[in-house]
Amino acid sequence: MTTPEQTSIPAPIISVLDISESAVVVHRRGSTVWRVRSRDAEYAVKLGYPITATDQWEAAEWTALAPAREGAVLQELGSATAAYGVWDRGTWNVQPWHEGSDLQAVWAPHRTRHEVSHPPTRDALACARALTELHDKGYVHGDVQPAHFILDSERTSAAIIDLALVHGAEIPKRFDFPYRGCLVHYEAPEISRSVLESGEATPTPEADVYGLGATLFMAATGWRHVEYQDDAPRAEQRRAIVNRSHRPVNVVRPLGWLINDMLRFEPRDRPSMQEVCKALETEAQ
Ligand SMILES: Nc1ncnc2c1ncn2[C@@H]1O[C@H](COP(=O)(O)OP(=O)(O)OP(=O)(O)O)[C@@H](O)[C@H]1O
Ligand SMILES: [Mg+2]
Secondary structure, eight states, X not given: OOOSOOOSOOHHHHHHHTEEEXXXXXXXXXXXXXXXXXXXXXXXXXXXXXXXXXSSXXXXXXXXXXXXXXXXXXXXXXXXXXXXXXXXXXXXXXXXXXXSEEHHHHXXXXXXXXXXXXXXXXXXXXXXXHHHHHHHTTOBOSOOOGGGEEEOTTSSOEXXXXXXXXXXXXXXXXXXXXXXXXXXXXXXXXXHHHHHHHSOOOOOHHHHHHHHHHHHHHHHHSOOSSOOOTTOOHHHHHHHHHHSOOOOOOBOTTHHHHHHHHXXXXXXXXXXXXXXXXXXXXXHO
């Protein structure tokens, strides 16, 4: 019997890549990620498989397709080394490894008990530029969160990862699946509302802007943008996002003001990513 977990890289991927070293980075429901060394470069290998229902979580099939979907997006974006395929329980992808640390880790020292957090604007700018680049190419990320921005060691630029839910790319039909929202802590109210009403939503640039606002707020303070119980069911979390106002943004101005604008309830009231970058550039000088 196959276990619901997968802890080894399937043999065909190992031989295609000629892997000399590998280490598990993340291993959780529906997905396993390895950092691997192949000849002279490092890659992330992602493996997806279905989630089996337990009394704590629901079953899900889309996690099996997510790596192939992301692989198709990466190839459309022009990644020369991204590859993807199927294995017996789902799909996999290989993509360049981004050296660095994610925003949540980089801003850990700023999550103090002080009333107002003072994170560096230039880190926010690096993340904003990565998202803007994606928007400028005509894509929406759909799953913005602190772990998805990897800042390089000099913290001058950031890579945006986990492109499995990107909107705007041509996806082979057999690997596509509907967008059913993202990690609720970073979801815009209109996305939450749509998921509550119909089970699905359409990612938009405005919802990404909201997601970046919630991301900066979380990384800077450790707080979710809207208050709800840690163990609240997802529908309840979404209802809180739709019906409650977000927490006061206790981040130093003017970054705090900008986050506040990004978290506006109405999508049309939020700044565009270009405007966000402009405001951060002025501040970071
Ligand atoms: N290309 C990459 N470069 C560096 N690190 C990566 C890369 N891809 C994935 N990772 C690491 O693996 C983690 C999980 O990757 P990713 O978010 O893409 O997978 P996931 O299964 O979709 O996870 P989640 O369900 O949390 O979104 C990332 O937070 C990051 O630490
Ligand atoms: Mg992820």
